Amino acid sequence: MAENTHQINPDRWVDEYSDYLFNYAIVRVNDREIAKDLISETFLAGLRSKKYFKGEATERTWLISILKRKIIDHYRKINSKKGQAEVKINYTDEDQEGEWLEEKVADNFEQSAEDNLVNNELGAAIYDCLDKI
Known part of the structure; x- marks a missing residue:
């Protein structure tokens, strides 16, 4: 099995992409804290799945696709609890x-x-950890 030759650099994610991801998320959830939490979850999911990064898109596009799924999951969670x-x-x-x-x-x-x-x-604490990566 070939090694993943597409490299990503999680050390740069917070500095390079957090503002863009925040602007993307805040428009969709309209809550600063939820947006920040979703971005943290996105970075953690990206770290866990970085070996699957194929290089078919930029890091930013890849992180946005993860964030989109996190936003969808957020609304699913909210809607599943309504009326229960x-x-x-x-x-x-x-x-x-x-x-x-x-x-x-x-x-x-x-x-x-x-x-x-x-x-x-x-x-x-998560942001501190990400800064140290």
């Missing part, structure tokens, strides 16, 4: 053995300020 309620099943062995009750549980989809802080810290 979590159900907690309690089994009772009092009067009716084997019977169960459904209870609605609060939807934890909304993030708290602490969750946002953790996400921001994780994003900063």
